[in-house]
Amino acid sequence: MKKRIFSGMQPTNNLHLGNYLGALRNWVDLQQDDYECIFCVVDLHAITVPQESERLAQATREIAAAYIAAGVDPEKAIIFPQSAVPAHSQLMWMLATMTQMGKLERMTQFKDKAGKNTERVGLGLFAYPVLMAADILAYKATHVPVGEDQKQHLELAREIASTFNTRYKTDFFPQPEPQILGAATRVMSLKDGTKKMSKSDESDNSRINLTDDAEKIAAKIKKAQTDAEPLPHDVAGLKERAGADNLVTIYAALSRRGKADVLKEFGGQQWSAFKPALAELAVKELSPITERMSDLLAHPEKIDKILRDGAERADTLARPILRDAMDIMGFWK
Ligand code: TYM
Numbered sequence: 001m002k003k004r005i006f007s008g009m010q011p012t013n014n015l016h017l018g019n020y021l022g023a024l025r026n027w028v029d030l031q032q033d034d035y036e037c038i039f040c041v042v043d044l045h046a047i048t049v050p051q052e053s054e055r056l057a058q059a060t061r062e063i064a065a066a067y068i069a070a071g072v073d074p075e076k077a078i079i080f081p082q083s084a085v086p087a088h089s090q091l092m093w094m095l096a097t098m099t100q101m102g103k104l105e106r107m108t109q110f111k112d113k114a115g116k117n118t119e120r121v122g123l124g125l126f127a128y129p130v131l132m133a134a135d136i137l138a139y140k141a142t143h144v145p146v147g148e149d150q151k152q153h154l155e156l157a158r159e160i161a162s163t164f165n166t167r168y169k170t171d172f173f174p175q176p177e178p179q180i181l182g183a184a185t186r187v188m189s190l191k192d193g194t195k196k197m198s199k200s201d202e203s204d205n206s207r208i209n210l211t212d213d214a215e216k217i218a219a220k221i222k223k224a225q226t227d228a229e230p231l232p233h234d235v236a237g238l239k240e241r242a243g244a245d246n247l248v249t250i251y252a253a254l255s256r257r258g259k260a261d262v263l264k265e266f267g268g269q270q271w272s273a274f275k276p277a278l279a280e281l282a283v284k285e286l287s288p289i290t291e292r293m294s295d296l297l298a299h300p301e302k303i304d305k306i307l308r309d310g311a312e313r314a315d316t317l318a319r320p321i322l323r324d325a326m327d328i329m330g331f332w333k
Pocket residue numbers: 006007008009010018019020021022023024042045131132133135136144145146147148149150153184185186187188196197198
């Protein structure tokens with residue numbers, strides 16, 4: 001059987017370097033003939049925190065444009081908005097009935113987002129990983145390329161698939177494999193190397209957005225956290241130096257080299273020499289994507305067509321799988 005990839009990103013704010021290196025670039029690399037690729041814009045996940053209704057559709061187009069600009073080929077891969085395929089929500093409900101609350105309570109992303117406010121957060125935020133499991137299982141996807149921060153959610157998706165299979169004495173759902181690939185599976189904030197680079201960080205200087213121009217990228221890297229020591233000569237020398245490690249990791253990932261190799265070149269040099277080299281590399285890698293994105297966004301009707309076609313193809317795949325799952329559960333038909 002052809003391997004089937006499913007992954008997605010939320011249409012909230014701009015995509016950043018973490019989304020690109022941790023996920024999007026790997027999607028493009030994986031887009032080969034022996035994989036069938038399904039890339040979703042997960043708008044139903046986005047509304048687990050309040051979104052402006054005037055912005056949601058445009059944000060969805062922007063994420064689709066970023067996928068395509070980065071190299072996802074809409075002729076080969078399916079690109080579509082999650083909300084356009086009802087099977088996601090329907091399967092989510094069915095899977096929710098076999099997911100233990102205790103497991104959802106242990107999700108670190110939920111704990112981070114809910115903070116101390118667990119009484120007041122919405123059910124959607126709590127149930128978020130069940131929807132994610134439904135996204136994947138609605139296509140019987142076998143491989144899921146994501147950044148490190150989604151690992152726990154994927155483990156839960158695997159457990160939910162097993163629970164279904166055990167309860168109904170079947171091997172209906174496959175166990176989706178996480179694909180956490182490349183040198184930068186967890187890109188950290190430019191301002192604090194112990195925190196993940198995130199769309200929701202208040203400080204824009206903490207991240208490099210795919211829409212940042214060359215000047216902005218250089219300015220952000222110049223201000224990025226490092227320390228007083230020069231770059232070390234080997235990877236062991238990055239220990240306990242989170243800011244330094246992050247910049248070297250980003251350089252390694254962008255240049256598709258190992259960290260050891262990067263340090264062979266830059267070991268012993270000052271940050272004032274490394275940072276401009278990193279900025280130049282980041283601009284070289286990202287600016288073609290930024291340009292293609294704005295070209296694409298100048299023709300929203302073309303993006304809408306890709307999304308509509310994608311939704312139709314996705315629906316055709318998901319609908320019979322949902323029906324089979326309903327049959328296994330014994331629903332009327
Ligand atoms: P989201 O929108 O937060 O992030 C999209 C992808 O980017 C990765 N990522 C990072 N990788 C490295 N370093 C970082 N700092 C960084 N920040 C984000 C994420 O790991 C992710 O791969 N729940 C998911 C979306 C989703 C999904 C799915 C993914 C919904 N259903 C089914 C796979 C399969 C999310 O919120 O990603």
